[in-house]
Amino acid sequence: MVNILLTDKCVRQCPYCFAGREMARSAAGEFLAWENVVYLADFLQHSGHRRVSLIGGEPTLHPEFADIVLYFLARAFEVTVFTSGILSDARLGEVEKYLGEAPVNRLTYVCNVNDPIETPDTDGADERLGRFLAIAGRWSMLGFNIYRDDFSLGFAFDLIARHDLKRTLRLGIAHPTADGANAFLPVDRIGPAIARLAGFKADFERLAVAPSLDCGFPLCRFSDADLGWLVRLGGRPSFICRPAIDITPDMQVYSCFPLATHGRASLFAFNSLQEVTAHFAAEHTRIRAGRPGIFDDCASCESRSRGVCAGGASCQITLMAEAAS
Amino acid sequence: MTKPVLICPDDPSLLDRLAGQSLGLRVAPSADVAATVEAVRRQNGLFRLLVEADEPLAAVKPNHAWRGLPVDLMVPSAGRFADLAGRLDEVRSLGITVCLPIGGTGLRDARTLASLGIRTRLGLDGMPDWDALGDLMTYALLELVAHAPIEPFQTIADHSRTDARTTDWSSALFDDPLRFLHLSADGRIALSRRDLLNEEFVGDLAMLGSPALAEAQQARSEAWRQLFLDDHPCARCPGFRLCRGRYAEGDAKGAGMAEGCAGFFTEMAGVLEQRWLRPEARPW
Ligand code: SF4
Numbered sequence A: 001m002v003n004i005l006l007t008d009k010c011v012r013q014c015p016y017c018f019a020g021r022e023m024a025r026s027a028a029g030e031f032l033a034w035e036n037v038v039y040l041a042d043f044l045q046h047s048g049h050r051r052v053s054l055i056g057g058e059p060t061l062h063p064e065f066a067d068i069v070l071y072f073l074a075r076a077f078e079v080t081v082f083t084s085g086i087l088s089d090a091r092l093g094e095v096e097k098y099l100g101e102a103p104v105n106r107l108t109y110v111c112n113v114n115d116p117i118e119t120p121d122t123d124g125a126d127e128r129l130g131r132f133l134a135i136a137g138r139w140s141m142l143g144f145n146i147y148r149d150d151f152s153l154g155f156a157f158d159l160i161a162r163h164d165l166k167r168t169l170r171l172g173i174a175h176p177t178a179d180g181a182n183a184f185l186p187v188d189r190i191g192p193a194i195a196r197l198a199g200f201k202a203d204f205e206r207l208a209v210a211p212s213l214d215c216g217f218p219l220c221r222f223s224d225a226d227l228g229w230l231v232r233l234g235g236r237p238s239f240i241c242r243p244a245i246d247i248t249p250d251m252q253v254y255s256c257f258p259l260a261t262h263g264r265a266s267l268f269a270f271n272s273l274q275e276v277t278a279h280f281a282a283e284h285t286r287i288r289a290g291r292p293g294i295f296d297d298c299a300s301c302e303s304r305s306r307g308v309c310a311g312g313a314s315c316q317i318t319l320m321a322e323a324a325s
Numbered sequence B: 001m002t003k004p005v006l007i008c009p010d011d012p013s014l015l016d017r018l019a020g021q022s023l024g025l026r027v028a029p030s031a032d033v034a035a036t037v038e039a040v041r042r043q044n045g046l047f048r049l050l051v052e053a054d055e056p057l058a059a060v061k062p063n064h065a066w067r068g069l070p071v072d073l074m075v076p077s078a079g080r081f082a083d084l085a086g087r088l089d090e091v092r093s094l095g096i097t098v099c100l101p102i103g104g105t106g107l108r109d110a111r112t113l114a115s116l117g118i119r120t121r122l123g124l125d126g127m128p129d130w131d132a133l134g135d136l137m138t139y140a141l142l143e144l145v146a147h148a149p150i151e152p153f154q155t156i157a158d159h160s161r162t163d164a165r166t167t168d169w170s171s172a173l174f175d176d177p178l179r180f181l182h183l184s185a186d187g188r189i190a191l192s193r194r195d196l197l198n199e200e201f202v203g204d205l206a207m208l209g210s211p212a213l214a215e216a217q218q219a220r221s222e223a224w225r226q227l228f229l230d231d232h233p234c235a236r237c238p239g240f241r242l243c244r245g246r247y248a249e250g251d252a253k254g255a256g257m258a259e260g261c262a263g264f265f266t267e268m269a270g271v272l273e274q275r276w277l278r279p280e281a282r283p284w
């Protein structure tokens, strides 16, 4: 997975934000330059990779957001945009005008939503999100980050039904950043959070929504029954943590926000995506050399030795190793 | 000397006087080119259509009569990509070359269009931002993935493998006085487009084919030799082989310069070497 940060700026302040450190580092709010957009398309095509995720901050803040999406589409890429769905009127107008004919199978917006009770709407954000989904619903699915084990998903199902969104709900565990300063799901709360997720099974079934799990879920915290309904509803659960490649507006590259300080380098130092991936795979191996997984059981776990489960997320392992030392 | 191509406006009274000549016709985007081209082809050879637009590419309505003709569409910029995106297939299918200035967004636009399979040509008049031009030159010559040619870099690359002392790529910009003459609507002759715009003429149509005109063309073509006689800094410039003193009156500040034109052409020599060293450049 290649994530391109179009900007460090954001419009929200999510309690679990993985990107806060990055944004603080570049308070000026840089935007990815157009020449680098072309370079990235070339670099990825040269590497045989035709998928990009556009992230931020809030990627739609980039003044050339629509142009960049259209450029990657013109270069035959599949594009996924991770957005809050909170857009200015002008930018929303551009999305409608310029991206209204984009192929549904090659452009997806993943709208990351927060529980309105936990993070109440302050300045009309919910209304803006509603307007975005009314326009871009055909291309949109929701994403939700779990940072506590008593979360609710009712509001997400309401949005999916109201705007007839794509029938997938992406679920991520909020992982700790390098300093652990964000709100994240501690290792001992992952099991209860998965049990909580199972409580929404009837809603997933009712709306035919596939639960899609992001990286770092531990296999052993799911019962066979949980795995059964996840798969039956179209989710393809994976329990692997491998380097996602994040590329910053100034063309730095690292393996996902929480590991932004590990092995960070300039993208121009690499000749292909394969080289970048190998570089960060080595980082992950190094991280896991001291501690193979988030649970003590991981060391002797058969699922891990068979490669079915990674033993949780590398960033969790880093934080635990640092706490232990 | 072979007969030069005459670059001229599609003025009917002028065209009547140019029977038997090979022409590069300067036309407006809205011109009824089908009829003009038909008339020209009956009496002349058509070298290219040079369509001069004053709007960005995104705003120019492609003329379907251009299909199958060698067309250079001269625009001030490509315009906003979002406005252009829906027309890319149409532009590509017409097979035209888009000509861009080196100022404004020209360099960025050339890279974008080339990456999408559209041929481009940069007018190298005036002083560019050498760093930005250097980036584009590297992009054009050391392509990571295949893209459409960006002129004049493609011509420079093609010609630079010969043993000649200098690489002459002025023809890529229709600026080679031995191959191209530029005519005003009233039939006066200039030796370059820049001369035409500055209204510096060497004569009029009566001069075509005359020894005096041939002499003027030859003298202009070899004007670079004077730089050596004058011991101009260009004569000691490591980039001279590729540049031939094109910027002698502007940015040339002397050999050994790390920046400006000398830095750019010296860098280009290095990039060309890399290009020829790549395995795919050697079919044997
Ligand atoms: S590797 Fe660790 S997290 Fe994964 S199933 Fe085994 S014990 Fe659980």
Ligand code: SF4
Binding pocket: B233, B234, B235, B237, B238, B239, B240, B243, B244, B245, B246, B247, B248, B251, B252, B253, B254, B255, B261, B262, B263, B265
């Ligand atoms: S690069 Fe500049 S200094 Fe060198 S030959 Fe050309 S004009 Fe002269």
